[in-house]
Amino acid sequence: RELAAWRRLSHPNIASLLGTTTGFGHPEGMVGMVSLWMKNGSLLTCLGTKNDVPLSKRLLWMKHIAEGLKYLHKHPIVHGDLTPLNVLIDDDEKAVLTDFGLSIILGGFTNLSATYTDAKTGAVAWAAPELFPDPPDSKGPNPSTQSDVYSFACLMYLIFTGSHLWNMTGPNAETKTMLRARTGDRPAKPGTIDTRYWSLIEQCWAELPSSRPKMSDVLMRL
Template sequence: MLLTIIQKISREIGILTILRHKNIVPLLGTVTGFGRRPELPSLVTPWIPNGTLNVYLTSKHNDLSARDRSRMLEDVSAGLCYLHSVPVVHGDITGANILIDERGQAKLIDFGLSTVLYGQSHLAATSIHAGAIRYAAPELLSDDVGDLPLEKSDIYSFGCVMLQILSGRHPWSEIKSQNSEYGIYGLKRQGHSPQRPNGHPAIMDSDWDIIQKCLQLKSDLRPSADEVFDFVMRRLCSSGQPA
């Protein structure tokens, strides 16, 4: 277990040292002497005051304008597009791994699973935050790890994040059972996708169409990061917002 933790930290440090983008939380350095394992290196990053996307949407849900949500979509898609151009696969894009700064700008964080080929058992062992199963592509829950198209797995997760940003609700919010994670796991294994949320703010048909494309069961049918970013930018321009 200790070796796995060290490998995960080392991998994240290695990835972050090569990334330079406004929508990626930068690595400032490392330090030891913190936490329950003070001998292990801790990553030093800038303080991001508004916390995770999950927390931000919960606290600001009624205060966010359509423009605010569009800008967050632009930020996340730009960060993802940059990663895939490096090329780096994030591997764990969730509402808990996106931070919101003082200007409302979204930044990706937590690259401990980046570029790693993993399946059901690895996902369960390494996803230390609650709710990761909601964002994971179906192929990552398969018993047959095979040659996984990891870039398209990130695209599935982006579709879930897009649904969350536009609706203010977690993906699979329609599942209300106490053991919702198990229910969601079963539905994904059966090929189901999250439902379109009702209520305010409503998701436009064009937005739901691209979300559905990102959530395709067959990974090769999902758009690329470039195609997703192009859609988001066209969306901004068509709404009269400066790109």
């Protein structure tokens, strides 16, 4: 039922679900979702290999991502794992969202948030602070449209600057990232970001989820 709901979605900034596949990976029985191959790769790849991406193209990618999120939230579907690896650039250099709807596919699990950091290793830097339960082994909230908006702000920062929000490496890097996000720590405004866009970013990664704008409002300001 959940996969059928994904397949019914149709939007230029959402990767189409072609089908599923099994028989690979760990644990056994893991289901993979199949979508079109996109030779340009992910947003992260394009930003890393094309240092001369003009501002107009960067802004267009932000709008594409925002359009895709707005569409998902309208249905309503929470992406739940919005990272630069889950934004692909198609042959027409259009940004499309993929690997979304984990909250639907995993909807039968009642302890999703308690295992959030284990299930999404590497995605911590893009996740809203309210998703990290305190203490870590307790049950916190599931991903929401508001947590998607926070992740979108982190993507905006990356697209504008070419840098990750938290450039932490080494032991306990993800734990340190969670602590900084949870305490409301955010980077200072870089000179490369116009004041009006910085204001939008700050609203989108507000500490209180209820203070974050809806994606329809974000689009109007892009």
